Amino acid sequence: MESxxxxxxxxxxxxxxxxxxxxxxxxxxxxxxxxxxxxxxCNNWSNDYLIKYCGNNVIHVEVSQxxxxxxxxxxxxxxADDCVDEKKMKYKEYIKHVEDKVNENQNDDLGYYLTGELxxxxxxxxxxxxxxxxxxxxxPLVSYWHGFSSKNFSSTTVLHxxxxxxxxxxxxxxxxxxxxxxxxxxxxxxxxxxxxxLADYSKVDPNHPxxxxxxxxxxxxxxxxxxQPGEMLYIPPYWWHYVTAVDENISLSxxxxxxxxxxxxxxNMFSVFLNIAPHYLYHAISSKDGLRTSxxxxxxxxxxxxxxxxxxxxxxxxxx
Numbered sequence: 001m002e003s004x005x006x007x008x009x010x011x012x013x014x015x016x017x018x019x020x021x022x023x024x025x026x027x028x029x030x031x032x033x034x035x036x037x038x039x040x041x042c043n044n045w046s047n048d049y050l051i052k053y054c055g056n057n058v059i060h061v062e063v064s065q066x067x068x069x070x071x072x073x074x075x076x077x078x079x080a081d082d083c084v085d086e087k088k089m090k091y092k093e094y095i096k097h098v099e100d101k102v103n104e105n106q107n108d109d110l111g112y113y114l115t116g117e118l119x120x121x122x123x124x125x126x127x128x129x130x131x132x133x134x135x136x137x138x139x140p141l142v143s144y145w146h147g148f149s150s151k152n153f154s155s156t157t158v159l160h161x162x163x164x165x166x167x168x169x170x171x172x173x174x175x176x177x178x179x180x181x182x183x184x185x186x187x188x189x190x191x192x193x194x195x196x197x198l199a200d201y202s203k204v205d206p207n208h209p210x211x212x213x214x215x216x217x218x219x220x221x222x223x224x225x226x227x228q229p230g231e232m233l234y235i236p237p238y239w240w241h242y243v244t245a246v247d248e249n250i251s252l253s254x255x256x257x258x259x260x261x262x263x264x265x266x267x268n269m270f271s272v273f274l275n276i277a278p279h280y281l282y283h284a285i286s287s288k289d290g291l292r293t294s295x296x297x298x299x300x301x302x303x304x305x306x307x308x309x310x311x312x313x314x315x316x317x318x319x320x
Contacts, residue, residue, distance in 0.1 A: 008223070009029060009030060009031050009179075009223060009225045009233075010023065010028065010029075010030040010031070011030065011031040011032075011033060012030060012031070012032055012033070013032075013033045013034045014032075014033070014034040014035055015032060015135075017134070017135060020032075020135040021135070023234075024135070024234065024266065025265055025266055025267060026266075026267055027236050027266040027267045027268050027269050028236070029179050029223065029225075029233060029234055029235055029236065029239060030233075030234050031225065031227075031231055031232065031233055031234075032167075032231070032232035032233075032234065033230075033231060033232075035133075035232060036169045036170075036171070036230050036231065036232050037229070037230025037231075038230075039129060039130055039131055039171075039230075040128070040129035040130075041126070041129040041130050041171050041252075042171055042172070042229060042230045044129060045126070045129065045171055045172055045250060047095050047099065050091065050095065050126070051091070051092045051095060053125045053126055054091050054123050054125055054126060055090065055091055055092030055095075056090055056091070056092065057090065057091045057122055057123065057125075058088055058089070058090060058091075058122075059088070059089065059090075059091050059094060059114055059117055059122055060086055060087070060088055060114075060117060061086065061087050061088075061089060061094055061112050061113065061114050061115075062084055062085070062086060062112070062113045062114075062115050063084065063085040063086070063087055063110055063111070063112055063113075064084045064085075064110070064111050064113075065109055065110065065111070066109045066110070066111055066152045066153050067109075068084070068111070069156060069158065069205060072191070072202075072203035072204070072205070075158045075201065076158070076190075076191045076197060076198055076201045076202070076203050077191060077194060077196045077197055077198065078196050078197075078198055087112075094112065094114055094146070095146075097112050098112070098146070098148045098248060101148060101150045101152075101153065102148050102149075102150055102247075102248050104150065104151060109152060109153075110153075111152075111153035111154075111155070113147050113155040113156075114144070114145065114146040114147070115145055115147070115155070115157070116143040116144075116145065116253075117143065117144040117145075118141075118142070118143065118144070119142035119143060119144040119252060120142060122144065123144060130142075130252065132254065133167050133232070133254055135167070136165060136256045138256050138257060138259075140167070140254040140255055140256050141254075141255045142252055142253065142254055142255070143252070143253040143255065144250070144251075144252060145249075145250065145251040145252070145253070146249070146250045147175075147245040147248070147249060148245055148247070148248040148249070149244075149245040149246055149247050149248070154244050154245045155244070155245040156242075156243065156244045156245070157241075157242065157243040157244075158201065158202070158205075158242060159178075159180075159188070159201070159202040159204055159205070159206055159240055159241070159242040160198075160200050160201045160202065160240065160241070160242075161182065161200050161237075161238045161239060161240050161241070162200070162235070162237060162238075162255065163200070163237055163238065163258065164237055164255045164256055164257055164258055165234070165235075165236065165237060165255070165256040165257075165258065165262075166234070166235040166253055166254070166255055166256075167232055167233075167234055167235075167253075167254040167256070168227070168232065168233045168234075168235055168251060168252075168253050168254075169231075169232045169233075169251060169252045169253075169254065170227040170228060170229055170230065170231050170232075170233075170249065170251050171229065171230075171249075171250040171251060171252060172229055172248075172249055172250040173229065173245070173246065173247045173248050173249025173250065174226055174227060174228055174229070174245075174246035174247055174249055175226070175227045175243055175244065175245055175246060175249055175251060176224065176225075176226050176227075176243070176244045176245075176246055177224070177225050177226075177227060177233065177241055177242070177243050177244075178206050178207075178222055178223070178224055178241065178242040178243075179222070179223040179224070179225070179235070179239055179240070179241050180206070180218060180221055180222060180223070180239070180240040180241070181218075181221055181239060181240075182238040182239055182240065182272045182275070182276070183218055183221065184216070184218070184275065185275050185276045185279055185280075186216070186279065187216040187217060187218055188202040188204065188217065188218075188240055189202055189203045189204055189214050189216075189217065190202060190203070190279075190283075191203055192279060192282075192283045195283075197283065199279070199280050199283045199284070202240065204217050206219070206222065206242050207242075207244075226246060227251075236266065236269070237258050237262075237269065238269070238272050238273065238276060
């Protein structure tokens, strides 16, 4: 199954609902300008401001070695506990750590990353600084990301796909995002050979794809965007993406469940789902977590809201 893909990201300024949906139906990523840049968040969220209003809030941080991305076994499997640790700390402590790293006051090999924190739960004091997008007629689950780039470490989310719509908003700083259309699920080399493999993750590092080990990887279909402060990027369900910090930055992901109508309203999305589902479900037979995720994915088609609820519950339980 081949996908016809535009090599450059389409852009639209302050779209109406009708304009948004016309682009959304094409099942392609696109940039939205002149919307988020007017939010209070984009104008006010300095570190001093965040410390003032949220500094004592307890957050959860991933900690990894700087060579974490050198081996896919570190990130493509759910039993890589010796490679990634989670720590609780006050947000002001994390901000201090980031500032020290960026200013090279710390020279250790550990990378800290505030990744995917539940925004409404962890930062209720600043929810009013954000205007939730109203392009999709459903409530989003909002994740908060605060990362950085230094000499030894860049906050990174490895190549993966999400089973829901993602309106990704850059609040501060910049992120580089690599995007790949879901042309053929197996060409992204998900770790299906192991029951601990994460079926929505790729073993490939797209910055340095090993084409001898992964010869079918569609490197030529790569789309790249450096997301600037105040820009929004729509990422369709099942589109593979890899995200790296360019500098210290804060982002918000607005995740929206996929409804059964979406599979037929968005061009080619249902055929993409049919390409993924047999492999995904076969893998789930030997994976307890994979089976649970697959059931949640199928339920989300029938019961809108169930998939993001499952993610929220998983995140809530993770640090108990």
